[in-house]
Amino acid sequence: MPPIFSSAQAFLQQHRPIDPVRCQRPFAVTQAVNWFGANFSGQLVYAIKANPSPFILESMSKGGVSRFDVASLNEIEIVKQATPQADLFYMNPVKARAHIREAYFKHGVRRFSVDHKDEMIKILDVTNNAKDLIIFVRLHCNDEGSVLPLGKKYGATGEQALSLLKFVSSKAERLGVTFHVGSQALVPSRFGEAIRHVSRILQQAKVQASELNVGGGFPVFYKQGDPVDLSAYTRAIEEALPKVPLTKDAKIYAEPGRALVAEAESLIVRVDARHNNELYINDGGYGILFDAAFSNWVFPISLINNDNESPDLKSQELKPFTLWGPTCDAADRMPGPFYLPSCVKEGDYLEVHKTGAYGWAMRSQFNGFGRYEEIEVTDKVGLSNFDTKLHPKKTINENTTEKMSDQDQTILTSNG
Numbered sequence: 001m002p003p004i005f006s007s008a009q010a011f012l013q014q015h016r017p018i019d020p021v022r023c024q025r026p027f028a029v030t031q032a033v034n035w036f037g038a039n040f041s042g043q044l045v046y047a048i049k050a051n052p053s054p055f056i057l058e059s060m061s062k063g064g065v066s067r068f069d070v071a072s073l074n075e076i077e078i079v080k081q082a083t084p085q086a087d088l089f090y091m092n093p094v095k096a097r098a099h100i101r102e103a104y105f106k107h108g109v110r111r112f113s114v115d116h117k118d119e120m121i122k123i124l125d126v127t128n129n130a131k132d133l134i135i136f137v138r139l140h141c142n143d144e145g146s147v148l149p150l151g152k153k154y155g156a157t158g159e160q161a162l163s164l165l166k167f168v169s170s171k172a173e174r175l176g177v178t179f180h181v182g183s184q185a186l187v188p189s190r191f192g193e194a195i196r197h198v199s200r201i202l203q204q205a206k207v208q209a210s211e212l213n214v215g216g217g218f219p220v221f222y223k224q225g226d227p228v229d230l231s232a233y234t235r236a237i238e239e240a241l242p243k244v245p246l247t248k249d250a251k252i253y254a255e256p257g258r259a260l261v262a263e264a265e266s267l268i269v270r271v272d273a274r275h276n277n278e279l280y281i282n283d284g285g286y287g288i289l290f291d292a293a294f295s296n297w298v299f300p301i302s303l304i305n306n307d308n309e310s311p312d313l314k315s316q317e318l319k320p321f322t323l324w325g326p327t328c329d330a331a332d333r334m335p336g337p338f339y340l341p342s343c344v345k346e347g348d349y350l351e352v353h354k355t356g357a358y359g360w361a362m363r364s365q366f367n368g369f370g371r372y373e374e375i376e377v378t379d380k381v382g383l384s385n386f387d388t389k390l391h392p393k394k395t396i397n398e399n400t401t402e403k404m405s406d407q408d409q410t411i412l413t414s415n416g
Ligand SMILES: Cc1ncc(COP(=O)(O)O)c(C=O)c1O
Pocket: 047, 049, 050, 069, 091, 092, 150, 180, 182, 183, 184, 215, 216, 217, 218, 255, 256, 257, 258, 259
């Protein structure tokens, strides 16, 4: 168990960490899981690719999540070790024969996705024409408006979709259908559209589905303009569900990754140099801040300044900064802009918020970096998708400023 502090700021009052520090918030996982429980009529399947850390899996388990979307044998083993009774959904569009074999025979995996007929033939072949398969045909859907669209890789279209549905329905014990509207999907109605598309194709194929998995894509409020109210998403889903041709015993699932874990971590980084409006920090594109460099992600960020000689942060103008990661690669640059008090200097610490999704999973040891300290913190960070109050309070803490990415000066609430 990592040591527990009330906030990153409280930790920094006692420590000057050398490595970046992962601030873990297990309560944020519980909050997100409970929100889906109250607002979505189906079951949650956690896409473990978003963050496979032990504290996340433990929090899922405590929150009653026992279903996991896995993409590889390694993820299957990680889940099975943490939660032996877990129900696994092996949803990678293309799976190695050896991995299908081990998943089916050793780990009891029965749910697989297929985007092409040859993947279905492969699964049948490897499992000796198993009669107990639950196969999700993934349909292509409109992913416009998502920050990370997946449609180039995912989903059967047109005639292929129809014949795949008919083929799978004749071979699998239960026919499932799934889709993915793209990660960080900013348009709630995409879910409704995709479900209506599923209905039309099932009707055309003259088959009923026994399982419907509406995928992931639920967004996180990172910056001004991002959706805050996730109930618009679950409403779009619930409104479209009744028209889907489903069997009487049908099961409904959603498969979020990002939305369940983004708020469960923040990251403390140190400023190692400042050149004008460029800050050189000790994590970056080859670390947890992968998305900040390679997807131009603008995480909420705050300066935590515990030194008595520094000016009062409240009096400081906020300025746009570009961040550089610690490796020698020129691609290790996080363009932002990230707004911080103009006084920020070498030796200061920053807290980068909502880094729980895909950061830890994407980190590498390039240039010898990739070491992290871990603490648990109990404070809430800024505006949460799962807060009952949906509007940011314009408050500012004594020693901590938090600034959204754009220039309209919205201040995230800080309890530091
Ligand atoms: C098959 C599948 N399901 C679920 C997810 C989770 O998506 P998100 O993190 O956007 O919710 C992904 C992400 O790539 C995925 O590929």
